[in-house]
Amino acid sequence: MTRFVLFIALVFAITPVATADPLPSWNDGASKTRIMDFVASVTDPAKETYVTPAGRIAVFDNDGTLWAEKPVYFQLIYAMDWVREKGAADPAFLKTDALKAAAAGDIKKLMAGGEKALLEVVAVSHSNISVADFEDSVRTWLATARHPRFDKPYDALVYQPMLELLRYLRDVGFSTYIVSGGGVHFMRAFTDTAYNIPAENVIGSRVATKYEIVEGVAEIMKLPEIDFINDKAGKPVGIDSKIGKRPILAVGNSDGDFQMLQWTTSGEGPRLGMLVHHTDAEREWAYDRDSHVGQLVKGLDEGPKLGWQIIDMKTEWAKVFPFD
Amino acid sequence: MTRFVLFIALVFAITPVATADPLPSWNDGASKTRIMDFVASVTDPAKETYVTPAGRIAVFDNDGTLWAEKPVYFQLIYAMDWVREKGAADPAFLKTDALKAAAAGDIKKLMAGGEKALLEVVAVSHSNISVADFEDSVRTWLATARHPRFDKPYDALVYQPMLELLRYLRDVGFSTYIVSGGGVHFMRAFTDTAYNIPAENVIGSRVATKYEIVEGVAEIMKLPEIDFINDKAGKPVGIDSKIGKRPILAVGNSDGDFQMLQWTTSGEGPRLGMLVHHTDAEREWAYDRDSHVGQLVKGLDEGPKLGWQIIDMKTEWAKVFPFD
Numbered sequence: 139m140t141r142f143v144l145f146i147a148l149v150f151a152i153t154p155v156a157t158a159d160p161l162p163s164w165n166d167g168a169s170k171t172r173i174m175d176f177v178a179s180v181t182d183p184a185k186e187t188y189v190t191p192a193g194r195i196a197v198f199d200n201d202g203t204l205w206a207e208k209p210v211y212f213q214l215i216y217a218m219d220w221v222r223e224k225g226a227a228d229p230a231f232l233k234t235d236a237l238k239a240a241a242a243g244d245i246k247k248l249m250a251g252g253e254k255a256l257l258e259v260v261a262v263s264h265s266n267i268s269v270a271d272f273e274d275s276v277r278t279w280l281a282t283a284r285h286p287r288f289d290k291p292y293d294a295l296v297y298q299p300m301l302e303l304l305r306y307l308r309d310v311g312f313s314t315y316i317v318s319g320g321g322v323h324f325m326r327a328f329t330d331t332a333y334n335i336p337a338e339n340v341i342g343s344r345v346a347t348k349y350e351i352v353e354g355v356a357e358i359m360k361l362p363e364i365d366f367i368n369d370k371a372g373k374p375v376g377i378d379s380k381i382g383k384r385p386i387l388a389v390g391n392s393d394g395d396f397q398m399l400q401w402t403t404s405g406e407g408p409r410l411g412m413l414v415h416h417t418d419a420e421r422e423w424a425y426d427r428d429s430h431v432g433q434l435v436k437g438l439d440e441g442p443k444l445g446w447q448i449i450d451m452k453t454e455w456a457k458v459f460p461f462d
Numbered sequence: 463m464t465r466f467v468l469f470i471a472l473v474f475a476i477t478p479v480a481t482a483d484p485l486p487s488w489n490d491g492a493s494k495t496r497i498m499d500f501v502a503s504v505t506d507p508a509k510e511t512y513v514t515p516a517g518r519i520a521v522f523d524n525d526g527t528l529w530a531e532k533p534v535y536f537q538l539i540y541a542m543d544w545v546r547e548k549g550a551a552d553p554a555f556l557k558t559d560a561l562k563a564a565a566a567g568d569i570k571k572l573m574a575g576g577e578k579a580l581l582e583v584v585a586v587s588h589s590n591i592s593v594a595d596f597e598d599s600v601r602t603w604l605a606t607a608r609h610p611r612f613d614k615p616y617d618a619l620v621y622q623p624m625l626e627l628l629r630y631l632r633d634v635g636f637s638t639y640i641v642s643g644g645g646v647h648f649m650r651a652f653t654d655t656a657y658n659i660p661a662e663n664v665i666g667s668r669v670a671t672k673y674e675i676v677e678g679v680a681e682i683m684k685l686p687e688i689d690f691i692n693d694k695a696g697k698p699v700g701i702d703s704k705i706g707k708r709p710i711l712a713v714g715n716s717d718g719d720f721q722m723l724q725w726t727t728s729g730e731g732p733r734l735g736m737l738v739h740h741t742d743a744e745r746e747w748a749y750d751r752d753s754h755v756g757q758l759v760k761g762l763d764e765g766p767k768l769g770w771q772i773i774d775m776k777t778e779w780a781k782v783f784p785f786d
């Protein structure tokens with residue numbers, strides 16, 4: 139072996155990661171600066187603000203933060219599609235107004251039925267099935283269903299800047315978690331491939347489950363009752379239950395994320411809370427105070443006073459979706 | 463820089479981990495062979511039985527599997543000590559027979575009161591306190607309380623062979639989790655220092671918790687009601703809820719672990735289920751079918767037929783505790 143080869147081997151062994159821009163889809167601006175400054179402050183062992191990798195916990199909402207949520211939460215579209223298929227095979231199954239509206243794809247009529255109607259549609263489509271079969275069903279749906287506006291699979295509507303942020307944080311020693319009001323098993327069907335976030339780092343709402351031996355096979359069965367709603371004040375509770383540490387970075391987009399950001403940013407030491415503000419009707423959607431999904435009122439009014447960073451999608455994101 | 467320095471640098475960059483015995487406290491025998499063979503079968507990419515690191519999930523019971531559980535679960539001793547201190551400061555607090563028995567350290571009398579008495583003692587000592595303060599309280603107790611037989615801190619009574627097994631599995635790419643009937647916050651107070659298992663890899667029973675702003679400070683408060691019992695059929699449910707993957711290796715010691723081992727070992731591909739059999743009255747304790755803690759009946763009767771490995775503590779462990 140020559141000295142040259144040895145030298146090259148040594149260089150690779152000690153050279154730090156290349157310093158190319160880790161966030162190319164973020165325009166230079168307040169949000170990108172906050173992120174870069176925050177990472178620098180917690181990863182430099184010489185700084186007083188240094189945080190060991192064990193404490194570098196970053197939590198992300200999913201709907202409206204990591205992927206789109208219009209015209210309505212994609213999980214609800216999955217449920218409606220499920221009801222439509224079931225109704226096509228057996229019309230007598232569509233007994234109630236809620237089920238009929240779901241099968242017709244009539245979001246407005248379904249929403250008019252309130253929480254009761256939504257829960258009915260979710261309950262029938264998310265229960266009396268094993269977790270493994272349910273996740274298969276979601277994956278099959280993702281492979282075939284298309285978003286009405288973009289004509290793409292729903293999991294193509296992830297935000298490119300967030301993919302870069304997740305990867306960047308992991309590269310500098312953070313653990314990245316999803317903490318969403320969405321169903322935990324629904325999300326686990328795609329978070330690994332969509333975000334490189336494995337099942338164990340996904341925290342969500344849950345129906346009750348039961349361990350059963352079904353025809354000789356051990357299964358976790360989903361039951362038709364809500365066990366936990368991982369939203370609003372439920373998010374800090376879900377984080378404590380699963381992670382047991384207070385995060386130092388939290389990103390959301392709606393008032394459902396308020397307590398998660400409040401809990402994260404009110405701890406000692408360096409903290410960063412951020413809210414995605416949907417301001418881009420052209421490339422995505424523009425909505426906040428009056429939206430039926432992702433409503434954002436308190437976060438806009440109180441967030442800036444609490445030091446939270448509002449991410450202006452229109453001006454701060456050079457790219458929204460990977461396919462843009 | 464000399465060629466010699468470059469050569470040394472290169473050698474360190476490419477030399478695999480030294481091949482010293484990773485399990486020196488395990489005598490050569492059936493259990494050690496099963497462990498080594500299992501690890502070889504799932505970590506060799508050339509084998510059909512290969513499992514990617516993402517799927518290398520190993521779950522361990524805590525009481526009686528990773529640390530001792532006699533004369534009674536250490537968490538109950540913590541609760542009794544808490545009641546005794548409280549009663550010393552305010553004798554009127556000891557209103558019931560259960561609280562009086564706890565304050566007197568009378569385990570027999572307390573156990574005679576059944577589940578109701580135990581729950582009362584646990585409820586008063588584990589609620590109306592923030593998670594952070596509770597974990598501090600447990601750490602203070604561990605630093606001062608002494609085990610009646612060994613006169614050591616309770617967290618000194620961890621099993622040396624299990625410390626080696628945990629470390630070995632992590633070294634070859636496994637994620638190691640605790641899945642215990644014990645309280646999740648109680649365990650998180652010491653699992654990181656005792657086992658190198660961080661809070662996010664600890665799954666346990668839980669009281670209900672609530673996110674609250676207490677005197678201006680955001681806290682997770684523990685409430686006086688049980689939310690989830692992570693035992694028996696609850697263990698697979700807890701694993702699904704937190705990890706979302708079926709483990710490939712499970713280790714327990716009592717019938718509370720039966721379903722966890724059953725779920726683990728009935729999946730496809732290579733699987734390993736093991737039960738610690740407490741057979742060493744001299745160095746630890748000898749108990750199984752008739753014990754009031756860690757009762758093991760079904761596991762002894764059915765485990766071997768299901769291919770589970772029974773670990774005979776007396777003959778297979780060269781060392782029990784690190785201080786031996």
